[in-house]
Amino acid sequence: MLLADKTVIITGASRGIGRAAARECARQGARVVIGHSGSGQGTEAAYSLIEEIKAFGGQAVEVGGDAADPDTGDKLVAGAVQAFGSVDVFVNNAGICPFHSFLDMPREVYLKTVNTNLNGAYFAVQAAANQMKNQGRGGAIIAVSSISALVGGGMQTHYTPTKAGLHSLMQSCAIALGPYGIRCNSVLPGTIATDINKEDLADEEKLAYMTSRTPLGRLGEPDDVAGPIVFLASDMARYVTGASLLVDGGLFVNLQ
Numbered sequence: 001m002l003l004a005d006k007t008v009i010i011t012g013a014s015r016g017i018g019r020a021a022a023r024e025c026a027r028q029g030a031r032v033v034i035g036h037s038g039s040g041q042g043t044e045a046a047y048s049l050i051e052e053i054k055a056f057g058g059q060a061v062e063v064g065g066d067a068a069d070p071d072t073g074d075k076l077v078a079g080a081v082q083a084f085g086s087v088d089v090f091v092n093n094a095g096i097c098p099f100h101s102f103l104d105m106p107r108e109v110y111l112k113t114v115n116t117n118l119n120g121a122y123f124a125v126q127a128a129a130n131q132m133k134n135q136g137r138g139g140a141i142i143a144v145s146s147i148s149a150l151v152g153g154g155m156q157t158h159y160t161p162t163k164a165g166l167h168s169l170m171q172s173c174a175i176a177l178g179p180y181g182i183r184c185n186s187v188l189p190g191t192i193a194t195d196i197n198k199e200d201l202a203d204e205e206k207l208a209y210m211t212s213r214t215p216l217g218r219l220g221e222p223d224d225v226a227g228p229i230v231f232l233a234s235d236m237a238r239y240v241t242g243a244s245l246l247v248d249g250g251l252f253v254n255l256q
């Protein structure tokens, strides 16, 4: 098992990519901390994931908290240490993408997106890194960034800078934390069918367009991203830091 004896925290793990990653980490032997919003639905989904994980003999606990709150990272780390005694891997996955045009972007939508996707993540990464440094045996931090860190989106002007920010944060943290043996990398998913884009992709033309642009001929599924996250979390990637891994079915390279 690739993650035996490691404690993994994953934010936004109640559904979508985070849930698939949490399940796969547990299958690979990790003790998993399921970060979720703390709302009724998030809590319920987190408990159902704990049941799923326990059913195949895995270990998991849940910790609720708003990803936009700079204190949530500390809560997640405290929950992990209380339940399992350590933090070995931190996966920053929670995020939102409320599609909206640029010229009339409401300030509150912009600020909520930046606070949820990037500002809270900064302090959560810091909290996890301090815990790993104090443990003295290294660790791995993975940001779920996006293909949108590299290319734009007319309805995502508030979102793409947060994904570029996470990608850049992992590069800088790779330098800052390398001396402690803490590796920092990002995954850059393409279009993965989840709740975040359910409404956008309900438009059949848009769905057909995004599918046709993907060389592998289909949109991604959450499980497609879970494997690359496990790889970067594992000792198989022990000499990989400051890297970013596109998980997009070839979408990025498909110019013509």
Ligand SMILES: NC(=O)C1=CN([C@@H]2O[C@H](COP(=O)(O)OP(=O)(O)OC[C@H]3O[C@@H](n4cnc5c(N)ncnc54)[C@H](O)[C@@H]3O)[C@@H](O)[C@H]2O)C=CC1
Residues within 6 Å of the ligand: 011, 012, 013, 014, 015, 016, 017, 018, 036, 037, 038, 042, 065, 066, 067, 068, 093, 094, 095, 096, 097, 116, 144, 145, 146, 147, 188, 189, 190, 191, 192, 193, 194, 195, 196, 197
């Ligand atoms: N689905 C896609 O095509 C792509 C998704 N991503 C990124 O993947 C990550 C996961 O998204 P998906 O699984 O696709 O969507 P999703 O909507 O299914 O999952 C998002 C998760 O983040 C949590 N979350 C949102 N706001 C939160 C808050 N304030 N506090 C705590 N938790 C919060 C949600 O509860 C949920 O568990 C996001 O960061 C997204 O930007 C990146 C590239 C492509």
Ligand SMILES: C[C@H](O)[C@@H]1OC(=O)[C@H](O)[C@@H]1O
Residues within 6 Å of the ligand: 097, 145, 146, 147, 148, 153, 156, 163, 189, 190, 191, 192, 196, 197, 200
């Ligand atoms: C929400 C989008 O459909 C999704 O998120 C991203 O980061 C990419 O832009 C995807 O298309």
